[in-house]
Amino acid sequence: MATALNLSVLKAFDVLDLFGETRPELSVEIAARELRMTNATAHRFLTTLEVAGVLTAMRRGVYAPGPRLSRLGRMAEDLSPLPPSLQTLLDRLRQDLGESVMACRYTPRGPLCVAVSLAQRSISVQIRTGTTLPMMQTAQGRLFLAGMSPRDRAQWLASQGECQDTLTALEPLLTHLQAEGHALNQGDNEPDIAAISVPIVVEGRTVLTLSTFGTLSRFDEAFFECAESVLKQAATELMAAMAA
Numbered sequence: 001m002a003t004a005l006n007l008s009v010l011k012a013f014d015v016l017d018l019f020g021e022t023r024p025e026l027s028v029e030i031a032a033r034e035l036r037m038t039n040a041t042a043h044r045f046l047t048t049l050e051v052a053g054v055l056t057a058m059r060r061g062v063y064a065p066g067p068r069l070s071r072l073g074r075m076a077e078d079l080s081p082l083p084p085s086l087q088t089l090l091d092r093l094r095q096d097l098g099e100s101v102m103a104c105r106y107t108p109r110g111p112l113c114v115a116v117s118l119a120q121r122s123i124s125v126q127i128r129t130g131t132t133l134p135m136m137q138t139a140q141g142r143l144f145l146a147g148m149s150p151r152d153r154a155q156w157l158a159s160q161g162e163c164q165d166t167l168t169a170l171e172p173l174l175t176h177l178q179a180e181g182h183a184l185n186q187g188d189n190e191p192d193i194a195a196i197s198v199p200i201v202v203e204g205r206t207v208l209t210l211s212t213f214g215t216l217s218r219f220d221e222a223f224f225e226c227a228e229s230v231l232k233q234a235a236t237e238l239m240a241a242m243a244a
Contacts, residue, residue, distance in 0.1 A: 010159040015045050017109040019065060020130040028061045083242050090117035093234055097227055099214040104140045108159055111140035125193055125214055139183035139197035140209045146174040147199055147206030182228050187216050194219035198231045200238055210235055
C-alpha cells in the first residue's frame with residue numbers, strides 16, 4: 001500500500017517554487033492565482049512559512065525568502081552541489097551546436113534551470129537560471145517523468161492536482177522516451193520554440209537534464225540528429241565526472 005502523503009507540505013514547497021530571479025518577492029494574490037487556491041488559503045500558507053522563518057514579510061501581503069530558507073539553500077548546495085565542470089561543459093556545447101544550452105534539476109512544479117549558456121544571437125530564446133519549466137509540455141519535464149517509477153508518477157500527480165487522464169495519455173510517450181534516451185519539443189510548449197534534451201542518470205535516477213533550445217525554424221531533422229549525438233556524449237562525460 002502506498003504511503004499517504006501530506007499534501008499541505010507539498011503545497012508549501014509549491015509556494016516556495018514561485019520565487020525566482022525575476023520574482024524576489026511574492027504576494028498573496030500571485031500565490032493564489034498561480035497555485036489555484038483562494039486568497040485566504042494562500043495567506044495561511046505564506047503566514048505559516050513566515051512563522052517558521054522560511055519567509056520574511058516585507059509589507060502587508062508581500063513576502064521574501066527568510067533566513068531559514070537561505071540556510072537550507074546553502075546546506076543543499078553544500079550537500080548536493082552541481083558538478084564543477086557543468087558551466088564549462090555548457091559553454092562548450094553552445095559553441096559546438098551554435099544554440100543555447102541549459103541544465104535543469106527536478107522540482108515538483110517542473111524542471112528548474114540551474115545553469116545556462118545563451119547563444120550569442122541578435123534574436124534568441126532567453127531563459128535564465130531560476131526559471132521553472134512546465135512538466136508535461138517540455139522535453140526536460142517529460143524526461144523527468146519518464147525516469148520516475150509508476151508509484152513516483154502517481155505521487156507527483158497527487159501533489160500537483162493534475163488529471164489522471166492527462167498523465168495516462170502520456171504513458172506511451174514516456175515509455176518511448178525512456179527507451180530512446182532523449183526527448184524532443186517541437187513547439188509543444190511555445191509555438192515557435194524547440195528543444196532536445198537528454199537525461200543525466202545517477203544510480204538509476206534522473207538527477208539533471210541537458211538540453212539545447214532555440215527557435216523552431218532552426219531545429220530541423222538534421223540538427224536534431226546532430227544535437228542528440230553531441231548531448232549524449234556530453235551526458236556520458238558528465239555522468240563519469242559525477243561518479244568519480
